[in-house]
């Protein structure tokens with residue numbers, strides 16, 4: 001249902017006659033995105049269904065405020081996130097994407113210290129930590145491509161700044177069960193800061209894993225990271241956030257965090273309340289993820305039980321060859337994740353994109369057989 005005040009705000013934003021043509025376009029966005037636009041981008045774990053209707057309306061309305069610094073929008077989003085998580089505003093820091101927060105964590109906690117993480121994993125924090133002289137320890141995932149918690153624990157020494165856990169893990173899609181992760185965080189937290197990256201948690205089965213935000217509530221030495229780039233479909237607007245104890249948030253906010261952009265803050269705030277968009281998007285992406293899993297099974301392609309909006313598959317070709325073959329079908333798939341160079345990460349796109357990917361996968365497999 002469209003809120004009439006929002007309609008009016010949008011009318012002011014786009015001007016009287018433009019409204020007639022602009023408004024339906026805004027609201028038919030998902031429909032338009034069902035059309036295939038080549039090359040298909042299944043390489044960056046974005047959500048092609050976004051932004052949702054509420055975020056689109058908020059973005060249009062934010063045009064007028066773009067001449068202002070976004071202090072009020074920032075405070076509003078902080079308050080909304082805090083209320084949703086049963087925390088207070090001083091438990092929340094907003095960043096230009098969670099990537100900026102990972103950079104700030106690396107510089108604040110890892111300079112000339114040790115960074116411990118699973119490998120392969122999302123490597124933003126590693127890149128920045130390396131630039132400030134960190135000793136980076138990669139702990140290989142186990143045979144099922146899951147985090148090896150005892151090995152991660154054993155890698156922590158007296159000079160460890162951060163233990164980074166991406167849950168679900170990018171690129172493997174595997175998760176650590178909530179109870180085991182909670183115990184791990186409590187134990188490691190006495191020796192180092194634990195950063196739990198929950199960028200993809202919205203796509204996970206709640207029976208398989210869960211958020212570590214309750215540890216923030218109980219004052220543990222833990223930072224939980226979230227982003228509006230995935231389920232909310234706002235990757236281009238660069239809004240992410242950290243949840244942690246007030247003393248940790250104070251240090252994260254420190255002198256290096258940029259002021260996020262106002263349009264992004266407005267869209268994020270609106271999206272946070274857009275339950276129908278989140279639910280439909282999640283259901284659609286999970287159904288298409290299941291279709292890709294079934295196609296892999298039918299083609300005897302090994303594929304992890306991914307809990308993210310992407311899949312990690314062993315295609316039977318080197319990644320380089322598989323990427324080239326997919327490029328010939330005008331489909332872009334994921335980058336290399338060392339040392340698993342015969343595996344490929346594929347992002348779940350729209351339903352039409354998923355069908356196109358499965359067709360291409362079948363063709364590649366058949367022409368190889």
Ligand SMILES: Cc1ncc(COP(=O)(O)O)c(C=O)c1O
Pocket residue numbers: 044045096097098099100122166170197199200226227228229235238239240
């Ligand atoms: C695990 C993980 N964390 C964080 C990010 C960064 O997201 P953003 O900076 O868009 O919030 C990504 C991006 O793909 C990711 O995969």
